[in-house]
Amino acid sequence: MTIFRSLFDIIGPVMVGPSSSHTAGAVRIGLASRSIFGEQPDKVDITLYGSFGHTYKGHGTDLALIAGLLGLSTESVEIRSAYQLADKAGMKVRINTSGEITEHPNTARLFMHKDNRSMSVTGISTGGGMIDLIEIDGFDVHVSCDEPVVLIFHRDRPGLIARVTHILADEKVNVSQMEVSRKARGETALMLIATDGEIPERALRGFELIEDVGTIVFLSALKRESDTV
Amino acid sequence: MLIEQYLQVNEICHQEKKALSRYFFEREVALGALDETAILDKMERNLEVMEKAAADGLKGVDSFSGLSGGDAKRLLEYRSMGSPLGDSHYLEAAMNAVAINEVNASMGIICATPTAGSSGVVPGVLLAFRDRLKLDRRKQLDFLITSGGVGILIGNQASLSGAQGGCQAEVGSASAMAAAALVEAAGGTPLQSGHALAIALKNLLGLTCDPVASLVEVPCIKRNAIGAVNAIIAAEMALAGVESRIPVDEVIQAMGSIGRMMPVALRETALGGLAQTPTACRIMEMLQSKGHIDLKSL
Structure with a gap:
């Protein structure tokens, strides 16, 4: 509701x-x-x-x-x-x-x-x-696009999620929501991470260096209207 | 989360000798997202959008689909020629409400209040009374603040969506919001605002959402006129000391309950009522095949 x-x-x-x-x-x-x-x-x-x-x-x-x-x-x-x-x-x-x-x-x-x-x-x-x-x-x-989300396309393999969350922990970024979905075992997968506050550029670059990580998309929150007065 | 009820708000206003608009303004500040200036600036911008929509609508606009338009202009011309029924603020409010909702149907810019389909009611009433009641700019923003606060209470205790509760949840809620705000603007007490809210909402209970061809036009545009006029008569009754026998929160909850009992065919699906009349079916067919409604060849 x-x-x-x-x-x-x-x-x-x-x-x-x-x-x-x-x-x-x-x-x-x-x-x-x-x-x-x-x-x-x-x-x-x-x-x-x-x-x-x-x-x-x-x-x-x-x-x-x-x-x-x-x-x-x-x-x-x-x-x-x-x-x-x-x-x-x-x-x-x-x-x-x-x-x-x-x-x-x-x-x-x-x-x-x-x-x-x-x-x-x-x-x-x-x-x-x-x-x-x-x-x-x-x-x-x-x-929902109401809060910023990072989309990480990657290959499904053990330990990859831990590496991503490890980088976030190092940057002291708190995860508010996380979702992982894959096409099949060992195939491509998509990780969605919503966080409290912005994700620093350094963390995004860190994700890119992880083996088997493909495209990374940062989706900023979509305002329901502009704030210009 | 504890759902706020009107009578609790009324009690706080009574004890702290506060107007409803003051209570709802402080409540908004306490949410912490915007400071006092930012809240007023944002509300000012919403008011400017409403003013512009009303002015544009009175010049005469046609809907994007071709189904409606030009009625606000007709009302303005009729009024300036001198209505045989006498000039009134009722007519002015209805005219403004129609103007704004016609702009909505023309894909113009509006401020949803509480929804796009019911966006004419609250500003329709405000624009008709702000001169008569000598409301300065801040008092006009207070009118919107009280309307919005009342809308929060209705939305959380019942619904503001036609798909969930029918038109009573949209135009009914808008009318109740405007009634409560009008009582405050006219110098009434929060308790009287509550009675106006209850009376306005009761008068529109059961109103279905059966829009022709699923468009936000027929009967929505004219419903905005009735929502505005209903708000005024409810405010007048409350200011005269007329009370709602059923307490305001129970009326709001009854609206929610009626909405839940309402068949899906009458909740914004266009599967029943006006939307399934022979003419509405022809309109729907024309929209599907030609992409536009030509009223002359109906």
Whole structure:
């Protein structure tokens, strides 16, 4: 259940309408996918499920996802012209809908491509602009994007997690949440680490030196609205 | 976590001789995320967004889907010609509420209060009364602070989401928030604000969320008008000394309970009610096939 704490959970966010779940949340899924991919993709296949699939045209959910992929914020009036902006930026977009029943009615899967790289991210929009990423590159995850998270792609082998946490301990960084997921024993795996406070650059460099560690992505917290007054 | 109840807040306000807005402001400071200046700055920015949305809406905007738009402008013209029913702050509040929600449907910028679909109610009332009640800028921010604080109490004891509780949780809650804030702005006591909150919410209990083609337009936009007007009449009753027989927290909890009993078809799924009328089905079909609604060819 959602717990409302702040006045600004009620009065806010400032956002482009019409729907906090179908528009604002969708922008954030696009933004998060872009930062996980690490750059703006030049081709994206978007699949919309459930309510997203049925109502995306009236809510501009497709525009919102594309706007996020282009790096626009939830309060950018340019969301309306997302297709034209994508054209200009050289990002090809294809929208598909699927009748497949998903656990959450507001589900979008973004399949991003650039040169030889491809990656998929699946996100759900849970209301009020809040989101949860539930799949990254085939791994089951849970990322709310409300706090910073480090994603470490690595080969599944004994001792690797200990080496990562050892580096964090040396840097006196406290882990608030950790999730490990793998495709199969000894295959690629994904480690997600959320921490109290920022992870120092030195720790990130330390992770890179560990044998069998692949890509490392630092995903900063996605604000639900900008703090500019 | 202990869920805060209105009557506890009322008791603290009574003992410490504090306005609701003061209580909720201090509560926000105590959360520690923002200091006093930052809270007021952020609320000021929200108010500016509301003002701009109302002004834009009154100029006349069309929704992104093509289903709605232009009604705030119609109301403004009607009002300036002189309504046969007499000019009133009720009409002004309704007009502002419609204007803001039309901007929302046009993919313009709004401040969710508490949600995007109910974003016209609280500012609709505030903008209609701030001159009459001579509210300076700080008092206008207090109006939003009290509205927000009441929203926290409703959200945590019941719900603010149409998918969970139907429209009563969105427009009903917004109306109750505005009613409580309006009583304070007019010089009423926190206890009277509580009665206004309870009366406003009771009047909209059971309201379903059955939006046509799942869009935040029909009946949402006009519901914002009724939410605003309902807030005013609830505030008037409370200021007159009318009391809610059912205590305010029990009313809030009843709203939550009704929401849980409400069939899923009437909770933002567009599977029942207005959303399944023959016309709504034709609208849905047109949106699916053409991507846009052309009202003339319906």
